[in-house]
Amino acid sequence: ISSHYWTWRPDQWHKNYPFAKGRHQSPIEINNKDVHYDSSLLPWFASYDPGAAKTILNNGKTCRVVFDDSFDRSVLRGGPLPGVYRLRQLHFHWGSSDDHGSEHVVNGVRYAGELHLLHWNPKYSNYLDAKRRTDGIAVLAIFLQVSRSMIKKKIFLFCFVFILKGKNAPFPNFDPSILFPKSHDYWTYHGSVTTPPCEECVTWIILREPIIVSSDQMAKLRSLSKNAENEPNHPLVDNWRPTQPRYFRMVSASFL
Numbered sequence: 001i002s003s004h005y006w007t008w009r010p011d012q013w014h015k016n017y018p019f020a021k022g023r024h025q026s027p028i029e030i031n032n033k034d035v036h037y038d039s040s041l042l043p044w045f046a047s048y049d050p051g052a053a054k055t056i057l058n059n060g061k062t063c064r065v066v067f068d069d070s071f072d073r074s075v076l077r078g079g080p081l082p083g084v085y086r087l088r089q090l091h092f093h094w095g096s097s098d099d100h101g102s103e104h105v106v107n108g109v110r111y112a113g114e115l116h117l118l119h120w121n122p123k124y125s126n127y128l129d130a131k132r133r134t135d136g137i138a139v140l141a142i143f144l145q146v147s148r149s150m151i152k153k154k155i156f157l158f159c160f161v162f163i164l165k166g167k168n169a170p171f172p173n174f175d176p177s178i179l180f181p182k183s184h185d186y187w188t189y190h191g192s193v194t195t196p197p198c199e200e201c202v203t204w205i206i207l208r209e210p211i212i213v214s215s216d217q218m219a220k221l222r223s224l225s226k227n228a229e230n231e232p233n234h235p236l237v238d239n240w241r242p243t244q245p246r247y248f249r250m251v252s253a254s255f256l
């Protein structure tokens, strides 16, 4: 029997996941006219232990790297955060072509992809408990911009090896901060996780400066498959949620 994997219909999610129709959903459009410069916003700091990286996998929905979050080993702090948050996993969202794929949209610009580094608040007993709290999760989001020029490309995570769903492998000694752009300027707002159940537990920290990747690096992500070995082939592309209503949420900027 063929498995009926989860089809990607964001406008249907609310039928099984009521949070998806909430007033603090993500992603959103970030437009300069709605952004408020907040001079009291602190810089953010990531202190990651490369030894915390464990495995890289294709779960049929994204390419994900998971980290040891059994203690405060790799943490994010500062910025809008009240304390340290533990790095749990990173993953990507991308499109079927270079002209779209990011979840957040900045002044009408869609990037080719978006990298999410997911952290949770250790004041709660575990990740699932943190997902039930408004200050439970912090996601550091970095846009992927395709550049055709042959300038030196940032070392980019290759996930293409695990093309089929369920494929995973050890991924030791990896410090995700090598993926950070030069500038730490960011926008921040309160929202949700962008996949069901869409809990409204995320403090978003979105970097203004994208990281540069090549078109063939994006092609590696697009070579991943949704399906497992014995199933008909479905390319894993367009795993981004469309932007949601901002309602009365303020987006703050750490920069003028």
Ligand SMILES: NS(=O)(=O)c1ccc(B(O)O)cc1
Pocket: 116, 118, 139, 192, 193, 194, 195
């Ligand atoms: N896309 S996202 O960073 O909002 C996100 C966060 C967590 C989960 B999850 O708990 O599986 C999925 C997506």
Ligand SMILES: [Zn+2]
Pocket: 091, 092, 093, 116, 194
């Ligand atoms: Zn994500």
